Amino acid sequence: MSKKVDYIIVGQGLAGSILALTLLKSGKSVIVIDNANPNTASKVAAGLYNPVVFKRLVKSWLADDLLPYMDTFYPEMENLLQSEFYFSKRILKPFAEEQEKTLWLKKTEEGIGKYLNEAIYYEDLNGIVYNPLGISEVMHAGNLDTVQFLTSCKKYFTKSNLFIEEVFDYSQISMSENSVSYKDISATKIIFCEGYKATENPFFKWLPFKLTKGETLTIKLTHDHSIPFKIVLNKAVFILPIGNDLYKVGATYEWNDLSENTTEKGKLELLDKLQKVLKVPFEIVKHQAGIRPTVNDRRPLIGLHPEHPQLAVFNGMGTKCVMLAPFFANQLTYFLESHTPLDKEVDIARFK
Template sequence: MQKVDYIVVGCGLAGIAFCEQLRKHNKSFLVFDDRSQQSSLVAAGMYNPVILKRFSEVWMAEMQLQLAKPFYKDLEKLLHTKIDYEFGLLRRFSSIEEQNLWFSAMDKPKLEPFLSGNIVKNSSPVIDAPFGFGEVLQAGRIDTNTLIDNYLKYLDGQKLLKSRPFNHDSLKIHESYVEYENIQASNMVFCEGFGMKKNPYFNQLPLNGTKGEVLTIEAPELKINFAIKSSVFIIPEGNNLYSVGATYNWEDKTNSVTEEAKIEMTDKLKVFLKCDFKVVDQVAGIRPTVKDRRPLVGTHSNYRNIHVMNGLGTRGVMIAPYISEELFNYVEFGKPLNPEIDINRFSS
């Protein structure tokens, strides 16, 4: 029987963040991951402290960024790989009214650090932006595909990875430990994304999967080194490639790409992009979203050694480091969870 402090199920952004808490605190662990959940892999990976549709602050943006920036820098050192790309994020204005709303938002104390007071004039001959752009400060992108691929390789090299599905029915729960296959662990943490719907211990939680699709386009004439947010976002990937997205579908719960999503995104793109482009890739995944737009973090009501960390939604890059620290401190030191993320908020 192999004994560890933790079993972690799932190795997307949530699972990686919690594993890093364990590593930092010298806790032993094993990870089960079968690559079945794709929300982290299809994520654009942007960290952006402003909700650009309404010019409002992202929940706990300042604290999340304070934790996220050093978190990803440490991961770059661990993995010997570049994953954090800081670049400008410009919000395209569609009218004078939107410019005025931007300046009004700047008066809010929580938004002031993140909004530039200068209207950025459009200098690209292939972008239609007669009203210019607003610049979001402290934004950037994490290359989630590179992060997850390299973190799984790291775990495998350390013999900490079990690359197979986790069978919930085979889990044996005891008073002070859990037992699975030939492994005994003091605690286990489920970071399964939308796969939580099949988890008998936590599937009663209100996880509403939202399907998202993202395109990769090739646009040799575009030549920008900053991200643009309009009705869709454009994020530079290098070599004349750009990510474009994303869609929101609350009905379809498959990871299959659709022609409808492709048409929706290309039609929106053509509104302001006035050069030829070619779609070279399309991916889809189910975002683990929650009705109150807050994560799901906590411990099972009947089993004190089984925990969950889920519901990162569309902003997992920023949220994961924060909630992993919250859950670790809760499990190890009994520090109360932030009530806004505690799963007990849904107790009847």
């Protein structure tokens, strides 16, 4: 039996899920199609959000706009999906050098200062962490439990009869002037949210992705050496408590090997960095890899296909999907429904 909806969304990673929820919230009907790949960036990610770029100690792009938006969006979705996945955390940063501490203290007096705690702590978290130079703290940070979020979304979409599990077949698209159909489903638009797999999409593979593979480890510490759930440690790697004495550790950045497989090289890199932070023994429980949909100019890829306006893309969330996706899903919804222009920096029209 044929079906008619406003939008078909391809991909139920963070981008597709957040866009589907946003469109549903604004009263639109959607169908979400996903192939249930277990090794996606969204399933591997730690889901951290952090308004500070540690490398240069500057504010993350649009942080002041994105954070308040997220703080409304995710709790609303926790309510809708009857699940808990959005956690505020203290990101603690042990300093590696005196210079780093001096710069941190200087920056607390600038615009970014509202996100930097000026207090320096000399605690070692019960003997767990090497901390000779002190630790400081990023304020207004946390994480989205991405697996819990995606599982809750899938359950909700399935229950609402709007989820199809299959590999999307591009040859089944047919377009007419004001609509598009896929198999027996017709819609005003198909919105592609396939993450890095967009590089295989015949309509959007021209977009300038510069993909980055990332690997993570899940480690176990003994119960008497636990790091409080409210804390994330970050010194060359992040250590994120995920409950039951387990911690997610990451991540690597690799531009050449873009396979979905984990590697010995990635594992050794993480272990080397981890051993410089943790004083206590740990056990490796899991090793994962995913490919981030990163872009040449480090900005999202959003907008309509230049020749087929029935096709759109919502992708390129790079290393910051948790922060970017809710804000830009809302912007794309306004663009599609009310013709409010997209931010030029994210509109794929910038590559025409």
